[in-house]
Amino acid sequence: MIKSLVNNVVYGKKAFQPLFEKLHFISLYGMNIGSPTDVKTSGELFAISLILEKFQEEEFVIVFDVGANQGEFTKAVLSGLKKIKRKLKIFAFEPQKEAYTNFKENIKSSNVAVYNYGFSDTKGKKTFFQNNEISTLSSLYTTDALYEPKFDKERLEIELTTIDDFVEKKQISKIHYLKIDVEGHEFSILQGAKHALQNNKIEIIQFEFGNVNAIAKVFMKDFFDLLGDRYDIYRLLKDGIQKISKYDGKIEIYQTTIYLAIDKKLVI
Template sequence: MKQTIRNFLVWILARPFFYSFNVRLYLLVLNFLGILNWKNDKISGEYSFITKLTKNFQPGSVVLDIGANVGNYSNLIKQLNSGVMIYAFEPHPKTFKILQENAIKNKYKALNLGCGKSKSKLELYDYKNQDGSSHASLYRGAINEIRQCDSVAHLVDVIDLDSFLSEQNIQKVKLLKIDVEGNEYSVLEGLKESLKKGMIEIIHFEFNEMNVFSRTFFKDFFDLLEEYRLFRMLPNHLLPLDTYSPIFCEIFAYQNIVALHKNKK
């Protein structure tokens, strides 16, 4: 009976006439699955996630905010739990100035650095007419192709986080947040030793259309983070992604992914 109804609906709705309706329905269902909920941190689930998570952090717990932009994520964590130790990384020279002011005000550390697979100098691209935006990316296509805008480039310093953690003598990271417009996988590649040692407890990263330009599939994250359970963030919940499925995972659109180490209770 169910298949008969499905076949009937396909026969009726799978027509060019219903294209606009089908697209709207598709986008709405994506929202229900935690995709393209970018309008604010309430609908994205970030506010609920951070609020529930950080209230239980012990004093001195380490948080790494990679791609901190002006510091909104770090500011919120500090407001909720002043005892955590935050290292906020932002390579954009203009954006970093604002981040540094927020870091001083909220008492966390700001670093004018990008993060990646290894230490290097790379071009960071941003809008030519809106330089200092939250969309700056190491991939020119994120500005020129996806957003159809002229870009300006900044040469920035990039480090690997394995080296940083070793130099700072950090043995445990409670939360690693990564929002680097397509370079998320490269950041994790620079943490391979720390991941192997189980030093990173919780990872929060974005997966979106910029991953097209970095040539990164969701499967790459799934394989690299084999010691973690993956979830997609919903407004007030986490949706388990325990089984890899291309049709449900390889959706190159804004979504927040949470990885919890399997040893975390």
């Protein structure tokens, strides 16, 4: 009786749309979808604690910081993993020259190697769009449609390689934690790591999914198709992770959200 009344009087009715829109926003924020994504508030500090929990017995622990900008994530890793600092190695990658220079000034550690190029699915050069030289919103995709007019006021050519090529050259047998924050190019980077993925060389992958993925024409389904056989996928929360048991079209939400793909062999 009550359910029927609500269906007839409330659901889908114009008068209640402002309420439902507000509830929708609250629900997304409550699920950490579209929430602030700096390291201290995004849940990344919890993700870093997983590295310590799962890999502290390893002989070496390798972390990739792809889209390192000025080093906020790398700095948090160094701070959070002090207990295993002696066997920790962080490889950081930042194609923006000014951000790369600032990274080197901000972080001086024998545990860190930083490179002034990015990753993709193939090697080569591409046009990079930025609104300033250290912007965290710079991208390989023009984002004028998403942000204020002429947001992409600067263009530069950047060097790109693949994770597979880098891993082979550096003879890296295992990446324990791969963090990717590259404004819409995450999926292409993972396509350039197919050999590493197929040979179980990557344990945990942190990637973003947000509005720039709409410009890149990438869906969450693409990540599930690429990773679903070997990884469980979780949404990162401020104090934990929430498993996404299976793909559903309802998760195609283009609001910046951090996900973890965790090797199914790891016990979480």
